[in-house]
Amino acid sequence: MLTRDFVRVLPKAEVHLHLEGAVPWAMVRAHAGDDLPERPPWSGEGFRFDDFTQFRGASLTCMGCLVDARAYGAVTGAIFRDLAAQNVRYVEISFSGGSTLDAGQTSSEMLITVDRLSGIYVEKGSDYSYDESKSWPSFADWTHVTLYRNGTLVYGTEP
Numbered sequence: 001m002l003t004r005d006f007v008r009v010l011p012k013a014e015v016h017l018h019l020e021g022a023v024p025w026a027m028v029r030a031h032a033g034d035d036l037p038e039r040p041p042w043s044g045e046g047f048r049f050d051d052f053t054q055f056r057g058a059s060l061t062c063m064g065c066l067v068d069a070r071a072y073g074a075v076t077g078a079i080f081r082d083l084a085a086q087n088v089r090y091v092e093i094s095f096s097g098g099s100t101l102d103a104g105q106t107s108s109e110m111l112i113t114v115d116r117l118s119g120i121y122v123e124k125g126s127d128y129s130y131d132e133s134k135s136w137p138s139f140a141d142w143t144h145v146t147l148y149r150n151g152t153l154v155y156g157t158e159p
Contacts, residue, residue, distance in 0.1 A: 019095035031065030
């Protein structure tokens with residue numbers, strides 16, 4: 001077996017993924033409607049951003065298609081399908097989403113929308129933090145979800 005084939009089948013973890021920074025380029029191009037290149041310039045080997053302003057501009061281009069919870073759901077589904085194809089078994093993903101919340105909508109409601117629209121089944125049975133009785137629409141207090149502030153546990157109980 002070739003080394004690349006061996007690595008391809010190994011289980012993997014993605015422990016620091018920003019959803020807004022992982023938007024598939026095809027989705028960015030489809031939303032933009034203008035003549036973006038087939039591949040983003042920063043995907044070339046050895047590419048380096050000149051400065052933070054250039055990096056921020058690239059980020060804003062990619063985030064342009066994240067206009068509502070439905071768009072976040074579509075992007076999340078695409079990201080999860082790509083991770084599954086890479087045999088990623090564990091992912092810690094973060095998102096900001098604040099600018100896309102509808103008036104009066106909470107981030108929890110947005111997460112539920114993203115979960116339902118992503119089309120990806122997430123195994124919940126072995127998830128320490130999952131309890132169906134604490135799910136939407138009740139959002140009951142649940143100490144199996146942890147909250148850290150500046151690296152210090154301020155709520156919940158670790159597994």
